[in-house]
Amino acid sequence: MILRNLSRIDLNLLHIFAAIYQESSITRAAEALNLSQPAVSNSLAKLRDIFGDPLFVRTANGVAPTPLAHRLAGPVREALSALQLAFGTHEAFDPEVSRRIMCFSMSDFAEAVLLSPLIGEISRLGSRIEVQNHFVSEREINTRLASGELDFAVESHPLEEPGLNRALLIEDAFVCVVRRDHPVLSGPWSLERYLALDHLHISNRPRHSNMVDGALAKEKLRRKVTVHIEHCLAVGAILASSDLCVTIPRVFIDRHLSESGFSTLPCPFAMTALQTWLYWHPATVNSAAHGWVRDTMLRLAGAVPSPRSMSLIRKGNLAS
Helix, strand or coil, X not given: CCCCCHHHCCHHHHHHHHHHHHHCCHHHHHHHHCCCHHHHHHHXXXXXXXXXXXXXXXXXXXXXXXXXXXXXXXXXXXXHHHHHHHHHCCCCCCCXXXXXXXXXXXXXXXXXXXXXXXXXXXXXXXXXXXXEECCCCHHHHHHHHHHCCCCEEEECCCCCCCCCEEEEEEEECEEEEEECCCHHHHCCCCHHHHHHCEEEEECCCCCCCCHHHHHHHHCCCCCEEXXXXXXXXXXXXXXXXXXXXXXXXXXXXXXXXXXXXEEXXXXXXXXXXXXXXXXXXXXXXXXXXXXXXXXXXXXXXXXXXXXXXXXXXXHCCCCC
C-alpha cells in the first residue's frame, strides 16, 4: 500500500473511517455521526483515493473492511483516543450542555441496577449526554478501554488487568426468591429444603466461576439447576409461572420484583457478597467528563443498601 499524501488526511476523515468500521454500514455510520449518507460516502471516496484501497466492500448487510482497513482500525482508534484524551484533560465540562457519548460495557443486571440511575440523573439535568452499552467479552475490555472505544466497564468479579483503575460500586448479599404462593413457604426454611428445590441460574459470563455453586461446593453440596438463562429480564416471569427458586443479589429484588408477587428468603448457607466494580483506563483519570461520570455513579450507588460499600465510600478507599 502506498500512502499518496499524508497531509490530505484530516481528523474528520479518521472519525468517519472509525465509524464505518464500527458500524459495518455507511448508513449507520452517518446516523451515528449526525451526517448525511452522501457526506459519509464522499469522505470514504477521499479515503479510498488517499490510501489507494477500497477499504470497505459491500455485503448483504452493509460493508466489510478490506485487509488494509483491518490493519488501520486499531491505530486509527488509538490515535483518535490519544487526541481526545489530550484535549479532554483540559476541557471545560458541563453535564447540562455536553453532547458527549459515554460508552459502557456491562451486563443487563448492571444496566438495571447501576446504569438506570445514571440515565435518570442525566435526564434530570436535561443533559444531551448520550449513553451506549455493549457488553463485550472480558478479553476485549482492556484493549477497548485503552483505545477509547469504551469509557467504562462494569464487572462483578476482579479483572485480571493490573493496568486498569477500579472502584467498588456496590457490595450486596445474596437472597433466595420464589413466587409468593410457592409450596416451600408452607414450612420452615432450611438448607435441606433449598437443595430439594429446582433452581434458576443466570450467567452471561459462561467461563467465570458461579459464586452460588462455588459456595455450595465448598460445603460438598450441590443444588439442582434446571433452567439456565443469560439475562435477568425474564426472572420475574419465570418465577411467577413455576416452582423455581433463584439466588440473586438483594438489590435486584428490591428494585425490580414486586413485593406482592414474590417472597424473599435468607440464603441458607455461607455466601460471599457480590462485589460490582467500575473499571476505567488510567489515561482518562484527568478527564473532566470521565470524572463526572465516575463521581455520579459512585454517588448514586451509595443509595444501594450496602453498609460496607457506604463505609468504603466515606473513607475514600474505593480506588485500588
